[in-house]
Amino acid sequence: MELPQFKRHRRLRGSAALRSLVRETELTAQHLVYPLFVDANISDRQPIGSMPGQDRLNMGSLRAEAEELARLKVPAVLLFGLPTSKDENGSGAWARDGVVQQAVARLKDANPELLVVGDVCLCEYTSHGHCGLLSGDGHVDNDASLPLIAETAVSLAEGGCDIIAPSDMMDGRVAAIRLALDSAGFAQTPILSYAAKFASAFYGPFREAADSAPAFGDRRGYQMDPANGRMAMDEVLTDLAEGADMVMVKPALPYLDVLRQVRDAVNVPVAAYNVSGEYSMLMAAVQNGWLDEVRAIDETLTSIRRAGADIVITYHAKQWAARQ
Ligand SMILES: [Zn+2]
Numbered sequence: 001m002e003l004p005q006f007k008r009h010r011r012l013r014g015s016a017a018l019r020s021l022v023r024e025t026e027l028t029a030q031h032l033v034y035p036l037f038v039d040a041n042i043s044d045r046q047p048i049g050s051m052p053g054q055d056r057l058n059m060g061s062l063r064a065e066a067e068e069l070a071r072l073k074v075p076a077v078l079l080f081g082l083p084t085s086k087d088e089n090g091s092g093a094w095a096r097d098g099v100v101q102q103a104v105a106r107l108k109d110a111n112p113e114l115l116v117v118g119d120v121c122l123c124e125y126t127s128h129g130h131c132g133l134l135s136g137d138g139h140v141d142n143d144a145s146l147p148l149i150a151e152t153a154v155s156l157a158e159g160g161c162d163i164i165a166p167s168d169m170m171d172g173r174v175a176a177i178r179l180a181l182d183s184a185g186f187a188q189t190p191i192l193s194y195a196a197k198f199a200s201a202f203y204g205p206f207r208e209a210a211d212s213a214p215a216f217g218d219r220r221g222y223q224m225d226p227a228n229g230r231m232a233m234d235e236v237l238t239d240l241a242e243g244a245d246m247v248m249v250k251p252a253l254p255y256l257d258v259l260r261q262v263r264d265a266v267n268v269p270v271a272a273y274n275v276s277g278e279y280s281m282l283m284a285a286v287q288n289g290w291l292d293e294v295r296a297i298d299e300t301l302t303s304i305r306r307a308g309a310d311i312v313i314t315y316h317a318k319q320w321a322a323r324q
Helices: 009-013 016-021 059-072 099-110 142-159 173-183 201-210 229-241 253-265 276-287 293-306 317-322
Strands: 032-039 055-057 076-082 115-120 163-166 192-197 246-250 270-274 311-314
Touching: 009 016, 032 059, 032 099, 032 317, 055 059, 059 099, 059 317, 076 099, 076 201, 099 115, 099 142, 115 142, 142 163, 142 173, 163 173, 192 229, 192 253, 201 276, 229 246, 229 253, 246 253, 253 270, 253 293, 270 293, 276 293, 293 311, 293 317, 311 317
Parallel strands: 032 055, 032 076, 032 311, 076 115, 115 163, 163 192, 192 246, 246 270, 270 311
Antiparallel strands: none
């Protein structure tokens, strides 16, 4: 008898049941985090022009939003705030009655089970739009920014945030936040650090959504160069040494290789942020009839999970969950 000359890979693709049986990567709502923009200046939900299907929320619409997330079984949100006023130091970030601090209370009131991740950064609150304090020469002053970032983290924990997620990319901020949280009685509050955050063109729509574009210059002095994968590992290991409980790679799709390297190198949960530009790009093609919405979103989120993300932060969270 003659032996087969080649392997028949197609044997395992013959039916939906067989394909499902051997599927390696599962996508479930339990791993999704939905980013929310809360705007203290508006009295109704407002569509974000560059992110079709996404809104900026007013305080009054948070209850309905929290209830919808519960219905859809999306377990977590990542909160961003648009304050009523901004200043040089970004003091709105740690105000007791700040926009995010108020929003957490409303979300928790409507849906106590909802996990609220508080984004820690100053750029939505500074008049110049940079992520930290400016020094005299117009540079972001790393060390002078740390106490303000730590104070913001404590304020968000006091407000009820379950997870603290620093996105500012200052050196030493995870250590500063851990120390501040511990001494304020929040030793049990985990830190999800935006460890490998690249200076990306794909943040464009977010800056419209969160009104956080820098008034001058850019963020390449503190966010990472898109060309550097090894340096991303260095950032991740530093944040873990400083006490991060989970680490993030941001953006997701152009950095799936980095995500995989991080996944292989560390044992903590790894998150990936499927950012605004990735969302807008896909949705623009869907609106033009160039891509099938359901399949494109499925494939996108699956690829991020396959690359190693435990947690996927995505604007598609509700869309995806609504179809399950
Ligand atoms: Zn920032």
